[in-house]
Amino acid sequence: MPEAAPWRTIDELARAVGGYCWLESRIFALTGSWASDDGDPTVRVFFSEVSARHAGWAAQWRDRLPVRAGVDLDALVVDPDDGVSHSLAACQSQTTAAGRLDGLISGVLPLLMESYRTLLDGAFLVNEAPVIEILGPMVWSGEREVDSGQKLVKLEMK
Numbered sequence: 345m346p347e348a349a350p351w352r353t354i355d356e357l358a359r360a361v362g363g364y365c366w367l368e369s370r371i372f373a374l375t376g377s378w379a380s381d382d383g384d385p386t387v388r389v390f391f392s393e394v395s396a397r398h399a400g401w402a403a404q405w406r407d408r409l410p411v412r413a414g415v416d417l418d419a420l421v422v423d424p425d426d427g428v429s430h431s432l433a434a435c436q437s438q439t440t441a442a443g444r445l446d447g448l449i450s451g452v453l454p455l456l457m458e459s460y461r462t463l464l465d466g467a468f469l470v471n472e473a474p475v476i477e478i479l480g481p482m483v484w485s486g487e488r489e490v491d492s493g494q495k496l497v498k499l500e501m502k
Contacts, residue, residue, distance in 0.1 A: 363424030
């Protein structure tokens with residue numbers, strides 16, 4: 345049996361990057377729409393800040409899609425149909441700001457940050473440097489979002 349390559353192929357990396365671009369775009373759109381809903385202004389501001397940050401992350405992922413002749417970049421940006429996207433769908437189905445906030449900070453974001461850490465742990469500098477460059481700051485920032493969201497939930501429960 346041939347030994348597996350110690351790195352991702354360009355197609356594997358393209359699928360991962362396209363999936364992350366799709367996820368970040370969905371988080372941007374959903375939290376942006378939730379920010380304009382009626383409700384607690386503090387929660388709305390939190391959603392607005394999350395939306396803006398994830399819009400930037402979606403753009404960074406899009407910039408890292410591998411450009412090759414004959415490959416449609418838009419065709420790479422698809423639902424990865426993984427635990428993160430399923431958690432995001434469950435979060436989207438919530439009808440209250442509290443349910444959405446809880447789903448985001450206890451489901452979506454922790455799963456996404458774990459997925460980013462896994463990608464980072466398996467990345468090779470020689471061929472994935474542009475991806476490595478953004479993963480550390482994304483994980484750090486995502487963990488801050490979770491912390492802020494948890495503090496917000498505690499304030500809301502008082």
